[in-house]
Structures are given as structure tokens and as C-alpha cells.
Amino acid sequence: MTLLLLTILLPALAGTASYFIRPHRIRRLLWGTTAVLHLALSLAAALPMNATPLDHWIGMDSLSAIFLVLTSVLFLGATVYGIGYVAREPVAPQLDSEDGSLFKNEPESIFTGAILLLLAAMTLAIVSRHLALQWVAIEATTLASAPLIYYHQNRRSLEAAWKYLILCSVGIAVALLGIFFIRMTIQDGPHELTLATLLARADTLNHKWLSTAFIFMLVGYGTKMGLAPLHTWLPDAHSEAPSPVSAMLSGALLNCAFLGILRVQQVCAAAGMASFGGDLLVLFGLVSMGLAGVFILRQADYKRMLAYSSVEHMGILALGVGLGGLGLFGSFLHAVNHSIVKAMLFLTAGNLLSRFHTKDTMKIQGACGVLPISGALWIAGFLAVTGSPPFGTFISEFTILRAGFNQGRWVVATFYVVFLLLAFVGMAGIVLRMALGRKTTDTEHATVLSAVLDSPSAAARAREPWTAVLPPLVFAVIALLLGVYLPGPLAQKLQDAAQLFGGMAK
Amino acid sequence: MTVISVLLILSCLLLLGSSRLHVAIRVVAAQGLLLGVLPIVRSAENLHVAILILGLSTIVSKGILLPWLMNTCLRLSGIRREIEPFVGFGPSLLCGTALLGLAVWIAVRLQLPQVPLILLTSSFFAILVGLFLMVTRRKAITQSLAYLVMENGVYGVGISMSLDFPFLVELGILLDVFVGVFLMGNLLFHLDREFEHLDADKLTELSDLSEPAPAGEERV
Numbered sequence: 001m002t003l004l005l006l007t008i009l010l011p012a013l014a015g016t017a018s019y020f021i022r023p024h025r026i027r028r029l030l031w032g033t034t035a036v037l038h039l040a041l042s043l044a045a046a047l048p049m050n051a052t053p054l055d056h057w058i059g060m061d062s063l064s065a066i067f068l069v070l071t072s073v074l075f076l077g078a079t080v081y082g083i084g085y086v087a088r089e090p091v092a093p094q095l096d097s098e099d100g101s102l103f104k105n106e107p108e109s110i111f112t113g114a115i116l117l118l119l120a121a122m123t124l125a126i127v128s129r130h131l132a133l134q135w136v137a138i139e140a141t142t143l144a145s146a147p148l149i150y151y152h153q154n155r156r157s158l159e160a161a162w163k164y165l166i167l168c169s170v171g172i173a174v175a176l177l178g179i180f181f182i183r184m185t186i187q188d189g190p191h192e193l194t195l196a197t198l199l200a201r202a203d204t205l206n207h208k209w210l211s212t213a214f215i216f217m218l219v220g221y222g223t224k225m226g227l228a229p230l231h232t233w234l235p236d237a238h239s240e241a242p243s244p245v246s247a248m249l250s251g252a253l254l255n256c257a258f259l260g261i262l263r264v265q266q267v268c269a270a271a272g273m274a275s276f277g278g279d280l281l282v283l284f285g286l287v288s289m290g291l292a293g294v295f296i297l298r299q300a301d302y303k304r305m306l307a308y309s310s311v312e313h314m315g316i317l318a319l320g321v322g323l324g325g326l327g328l329f330g331s332f333l334h335a336v337n338h339s340i341v342k343a344m345l346f347l348t349a350g351n352l353l354s355r356f357h358t359k360d361t362m363k364i365q366g367a368c369g370v371l372p373i374s375g376a377l378w379i380a381g382f383l384a385v386t387g388s389p390p391f392g393t394f395i396s397e398f399t400i401l402r403a404g405f406n407q408g409r410w411v412v413a414t415f416y417v418v419f420l421l422l423a424f425v426g427m428a429g430i431v432l433r434m435a436l437g438r439k440t441t442d443t444e445h446a447t448v449l450s451a452v453l454d455s456p457s458a459a460a461r462a463r464e465p466w467t468a469v470l471p472p473l474v475f476a477v478i479a480l481l482l483g484v485y486l487p488g489p490l491a492q493k494l495q496d497a498a499q500l501f502g503g504m505a506k
Numbered sequence: 507m508t509v510i511s512v513l514l515i516l517s518c519l520l521l522l523g524s525s526r527l528h529v530a531i532r533v534v535a536a537q538g539l540l541l542g543v544l545p546i547v548r549s550a551e552n553l554h555v556a557i558l559i560l561g562l563s564t565i566v567s568k569g570i571l572l573p574w575l576m577n578t579c580l581r582l583s584g585i586r587r588e589i590e591p592f593v594g595f596g597p598s599l600l601c602g603t604a605l606l607g608l609a610v611w612i613a614v615r616l617q618l619p620q621v622p623l624i625l626l627t628s629s630f631f632a633i634l635v636g637l638f639l640m641v642t643r644r645k646a647i648t649q650s651l652a653y654l655v656m657e658n659g660v661y662g663v664g665i666s667m668s669l670d671f672p673f674l675v676e677l678g679i680l681l682d683v684f685v686g687v688f689l690m691g692n693l694l695f696h697l698d699r700e701f702e703h704l705d706a707d708k709l710t711e712l713s714d715l716s717e718p719a720p721a722g723e724e725r726v
Contacts (some may be wrong), residue, residue, distance in 0.1 A: 099711075132671050136678035142684045150693070155700050159709040162646065162693050169653055169686050170640065173660050175680070177633070180660075183669050184618070191670055236712040295714055304714070498560075 004058050005351065007041040007068075008123045010034060015116030028083045031112050035072075035079035038119065039187070047489065052279040057130045057194065062496035063332070064257045067126045067244060070336055071252040072345050075119050077471035080128035081347050082244035084467025088354070094155050097357040111151055118144040118248065125256040131179050131193045135172070138224065138260055141253055146343040148245040150235050160233075160240035162437055167233040168224050173335055175220025177262065181213035182264070195263060203490055204269035209317060214277050217264045224366060225257035227318060229286040231311045233296075239359065243350025246303065250310040250353035251343035255335055258317055264500075269501045274324055281322030283359075286415050288315030293422035296430075301359045302352070305430055306345050309385055312423050313338045319416065322500070323407060328498035330399030336490075337392040337482055338385075344475035345381040348374050351468050361430045365437035373469050375435050382431040384479045386424040392482030507547055508539050511628040514662065515606065518628075518635040521712040522602040522657065523595050525587045525649060531576045534651050537632070537658050538568030544625075545665050556673040563677070564661075567684045572654065575691040579647055583698040592707075593642040605634040618667070632659030646697055646706040649689040657683050 016032040021027040046065035060068070076281040086108050093104040105111075121144050125137035142165065177312035183193060185205040190197060198205070217229065226234040238246045261281075268277040294311035299305040313334070320331025351374040356364050368375030384391035387398075397420065517533045517540075524530055542565030545557050609631035613623055628660065636656025640649055661679075664671075670677075701708065 029650070046680050130672075130675065132675045136675060136682055139679075139682040139686070143689060145681065146693075150696075153696070156711050158693065158696055158700055159712055162690075162706070164691065165686065165690055166640075166649055166653060170637075173657055176660050177663060180664055180667055180669060183667065185610065193671070233615075235714065269546065299714070307578075313666070377543065 001056065001058070001457055003041060003045045004127050005062060007038060007045060008058075008120055010041065010120075011038055011055060011116045011123065014119060015113045018113035018116055018301065021109065024087075024108060027109060027112055028087070031116065032079055032083060034116060034119075035076045038123075039069075039072040042068045042123075046493075057133055058124070058127045059129045060127055061421050062493040063259070063500060064126045066332060066336065066490070066493050066497060067255055068123065069124055070255070070339050071119075071126065072122060072457065074248060074251045074339060076338065077343060077347070078115075078244040079247050080113065080244075080467055081247075081350070081471045084465055085244055085350070088465070099155070101154065103152055106147065106151045106153055110147055111230060113145040114144050115245065115248070118148065118253075119145075119463075120255050126259060129195045131182060131195070131198075131460065132176075134260060134263065135176055135179055137254060138175075138221070139169070139172050139396060141171065141256060142224070143503075145245070145249060146238055149241040149243065149249075151242050152240070157240040160236040163233045165238040169222025171220050171230065173220070174223075175217050178213045178216030178218075178220055178264070181209055181216060181245050182267070185213065185440035186210040189398065195266070198267045199270050202267065202272075203476070205267070205271045207273060210273060211276055214264055214268055214273075215280070218261055218277075218280060221257045221260040225254050225318075226314050227284045227287075228291040228311055228315070231288065231291075231314075234311060235304045235307040235339065238310065238346075239301060239303035243346050243353065244301075246306070246349075247346040249342035250346060251309070251339040254310060254314055255339060258335065261318075262321065266500055269324075274502055278322040278324050281318045282412060283322075285315040285317070285319030285322055286412065286419070288318065289416070289419035289423075293419045293426060296423050296426035299426070299430065300361055302361050302364075302430065302434065303332065303346070303349050303359050303428065305361070306342065309423065309427065310338075310342060312419070313342070313385075315419075316397065316400065316416075319412070320403065321398065323403045323409070324501065325403055325411070326406060327400050327403035328501050329494055330396050330403060332494050332497050333399065333486075334393065334396035337396050337479060340475050340482070341381060341384040341391070341393060344377065344472040344479065346384060347468070347472040347475070348377045348381055351464060351472075352378065354468075360432055364434045367435050371464055371472070373464055377469075377472050378431060379435050380476050380480075381472075382427055384476070386427055387420060388424075390483040391479050393479070395483060395486075451474050507544070508620060508624055510544055510547065511622075511624040513540055514628040515631055517656065518632055519599065520653075521639065522598040523585065523634060524594060524648075527580055527587060527645070530648065530651055531573050531574065531580065531581035534576075534654055534658075535569050535656065538566055538573070539568075540580065540660055541661055541665075542569055544606050544662070548665055548668065550717060560673070560676055560680070563680060567680060568654070568658070572684065572687050574689075575688065576647065576651065579691055579694045579698070585645065585647075591643045598638075598642065598650050601638060602635065606631055609634055621668075626663065629659050629662030629666055632656065632657075632662060643705050644705045647694055648711075649685060649692065649706050652682075653690070654687055 011034055014030055018027050028445055045060055048070050055246050089105055093102045096103055118141060121137050121140035128134040128137055146161050146165045147165055151156050183191060187206060215289055223230040238249055265277045268274060294306045295308045298306055317331050317335055320327040329401045352367055353359060353373060375466055401413060517537050520532055520533050542561045546561045549557055588657040609627050612630050633656050636652045636659055639652035
């Protein structure tokens, strides 16, 4: 309990302090230290079994243990990358590479403060066991991340931040309405909205109210999770944010909203309504996968491509949970795999962006020759995110497919495979050309590009700084290892988490 | 309580029919005051400090601080009116009556004997009006006002169901809404500076569905 409180308070205090610390070195040191300490605290809180009693407002079950450690690992990676990133970003106003206007970055203190507060809010969202408290935390993540998306303070990031703030706030207000309805499911007795109370009284809950509440919360948190057709803010926000922030948003923040949906599905499952919520989740999952696949296919901006890929993978997660049984295990494993891989891809995309100064897929050719490590990571990331063996994503996606076949849901399974192939084909065309292509057809841009590559200052920058290469490299290794070996404690946690929803036997 | 509910409904109708933005801000401020008074009136018999603090902080944040922020935005940007909404003011009022009907239908359908029907109706009406304003008005400032109206409605539903959320959670919800609108206000300043207008429907540079407008066109 104290440990968990510390895990929340540490980044919250460090974030608040960051706003007031003037010297860059001290603030960056604080940022790095907080990330390391947070990981240590999370591991200490997550590894022991049943360390905290679960009838409090905050507590740790196997599901939150998985997500907490995952978030903390990603944050450490984003921190190493991010400290180098903000240090390299110019303080003076600079020219926008896309529309030629001038823009000036946010003060670094605001950026650091916001990202640490985001970590605090995500931690609270993961460990809270009171539905309304979790709502407060998830809304707080939106508020903390809006300044991060607006870091570059140009027109596009402004537009992205505005849409993000408005759409997610409205969505989350709908979820709050759903939480009010959950309160109405309890007919008499204590009305506390803790999971412990709800699960203990699951048999007596009013089914009509529970189904209404589930729909409201699915739509509300689904907006924040990026389930199609509620995803419209996501490609904008994830592509305009600085790359370490995109990695956090796609890898960690979407999971928090997913957890919001999981909690109410957990209550539904306990009340014997697993298939009601499950069918809705399968539907949303398939729609998300299909829509994202179509938009990946004709995408001209590689960060947007990654963002749509996140929509697709959120669809896979929803689908897996919706199927239930073995799908639950697959879905939680996939959440781990996807977060690691997507964070790695966004960080690599940041390296490409800072080298080529464009997000246009047609204007980058032969990245492997210019940036050997990032180019190789870009291809590896593509293979991993599309679920190719031997990466961990292959195993988790295959597990979900098996769940579909086991239950005899052939139509769902067929659509699932078709949509996976669609995303594979779409990304293959874009990524392989970017990484391996030799000639550029756009002659005007080719001259600009060669000028960028040949100028002496560019030559100095051509070496890939270790802060920009190490985190994605480590994530790539983790993604690969998860494909060949699933550590015992993690497998145990995943099975326990599936048990919360009625188990894997089905 | 009936008086408050009726005033809430009237204020929503006023929002639908008014084109002047400073009137709209005042109406939303009045809603904030009403919602601050509401929990105090609702539990007048067993009033305790927590409810009093909650009501007062609602009045201060939603009734005073946020409207003041919005007014500052309005003054700096120099706009006065909501021009050419996607749905005109007359038809908006007409839609408003339809939404009111819908709100009554929802409130009756919920079958909550212990909850005053008119309070529930007015709260759902505020949610629906907020959503309606969000999609039919052009100005970004109206969108943030619409969010506030919708949030007021959600808050009203919470009060009318007399939810016994822990005090800290209630304060957290209020704080979230306050910071949210505060951030929106901050972004409004930047929107005004960058785009020299506050028309949210011209935020179309990021889209996969249509060709983006050539840069610089908006400045004309």
C-alpha cells in the first residue's frame, strides 16, 4: 500500500518540482532518476503475489502488475531517448519543415513536468480499484499529455492538441455517466464503487443497468483507447507529438484506457454477462482492425501509419478479450508485445524524422544506408508489429486466432486474418521502400535531400547518438526474446489475469 | 430544486438561441452557480462540511474562474458573435425542443422512483444540448463552452442520483474538469495567434479523408 502510494507520489512530486527547476542539468537528472526509481518501485510492488489487500482504493492484482511494469519500462526507454531529444532540440525559433512557418518549442520545464505528471496519472489509473478514482486518473492523463502533444507549438501540433483535448474529454465524460449507471446496478447495501464490492456482490447486480453502463463506458474509454470509429483524434495526436511522447501515448496510455474497459468487463464477467460485453468488444475490435488496415494502405506519412497501426492493435486487444477463454491470455500478452514494439517503432521514426526532416514516406529512400542502426530497426520493427515470427507478436496474435478457431467462430477468425494481412501488405510497401529503396523519383527533393546529407553540419549529426539508438535497440531485443521465451513470472501473471475474467478454459 | 431544474433547462435553451458569445459565457457561468447550489439544496437536511466545500468550489471554479478565463479569451481575440453556425439559431431552438422531449423520455425510461424526474430531465437535457452545440457551432470557444455545458449535465445526473462518491473523488472530478477547460482556454490563445481566427471547422490540416488546404490560405 505504502509502496504503491510512493509509486504514484514520486513522479507527481518530481513533475511538480520540474516546473520550478531552472538549470537544465538538474531537471534532466531528476527526470532520469525518477524513471529509474519508478521502475524499481513498480517491480517491488508487482512481483510479490497478493502483496496488497484488494479491498482498498488502490491495490495490485496480476492485471495491474503487468501494465504497471510495462508502463514503467517504456517510460525508462522514453526517458533515455527524451533527455537526448530535448537536449538536441534548438531553443530559438525554427523553420517548420512542412509549411515553412516559424515555430518555437515549449519551455523544457513544462515538457518535463508534464511527462512526469503523465506517468503519475497513468500509475494511478493502473492501480486504482475504485471506478470513479480510475476515471479521475484517466482524465488526468489526457490533461497531462495535451501539453506534450503541443510541444512544437506549430499549427499542426496545435490542431492535434485541440482535437485530442476536446474529443477525449467528451468521450471520458460519457464514461463518467457510465460509472454513475454502475452505481445504480447495486440495489441495496453498501454503494461503494470499488471492484471488491462490485465483484463480491456480482450475483445481485441489476443486469439492465450493467449493460447500459458497459455500453457507456465502452464508448467513453473506447474513444481514449482509439477504437474505431471513435479514433479520429489518434492519428493526429500520435503523429504530431514528439517521438518519445508518441511512444508513451501509443505504448502506455492506450493501455490505461483499455484497462478502464477491462475493469467493467471484469464486473460483467463476474455477473455472468461476459458474452454481452464480449460480443461488443469483438465488433469494435474488427471494425478498428479493418478501418486501420485501409488507412495504412494509402498512408503518406509514416508516423500516421504507426498511429493507425496502434488503432489496429487496440482492435486486436479488444477482439481477444471479447473472445474470452484463450483469447484473454493472448490479448494480455499482445498488449505487452505491442507496447514494446510500438514504442521502439516510434522512437526509430523519431530518428528518421530528425535526419530527413520529413514525415512523407515518398521522400525517404534508402534509410538503411544513411542510418544503419535505425534503418535496420525500422525493418525489424515492421516485421514485429505485423506479427511475423520469431517476434513475440506472432505468438500473441496466433494465440488469439486459435481462440477464435477453438470457439468455432470462423467468420470472426477469417476477418481477423484478412485484416492482419491487409496491414502487413500496407506497411510492407511503405517500410521496405523507405529502408531499402535506392533511387528517388522526386528530383527536386533529391537535391534537397543530398544537400541535407552532404552539408558539414549534417555530417556531424549523421552519427546516431546513443540516447537515440539504445532504447529502441533494447526494445527490439525484448520483443525478440518474448517471441522465443516467455519468462515464468510473466506467464504466471498473464494466466492469473485471464483468471480474473473467468479463466482460459473454454 | 424544481426552480433550479427549470432555470437549467431555460439556460440551455438560451444557449441554443443566442449568437452573442459573451451572453453564452454568462449563461454558462449561471449554470455553474446553479450546480454549485444544487448539492447544498439537495441534502439540506443533513448538510455537512464536505458538501458545502464541494458546492462552493463548484461555484468558484465553474461559476467564476472559468467564465472569467473565457471572457479574457473573447476580449483578446476580438470576436463577438457566433457567425453562420451549421444549424441556424431558429432551427437550433426547434431541435432543442426535440432534445428536451428526448431528455424527458430518457429520464422516464430510467425508472428511478427516488430521483426527482425534473432534475434528471434537465441534466440529460444539458448533456444533449452540450453535444448538439459541439457539433453545430464553428467557433472553438463555443466548443469549449459546449464541453462545459455537457459536463454540467453529467454532474447534474450525478447529483440527482445522489451518488455517495468519496469526497476526494468528487473533488478530483471537479479538478479534472477545471484543468481541462483551463487548458482549452490556453490553447484558445494560441489558436487565435496562429490561425488568426477561432473557427474550429478550419482545423483541417490533419486529415486522411480530404486533401489538406494549401498552407496560408486561411490567413486571407
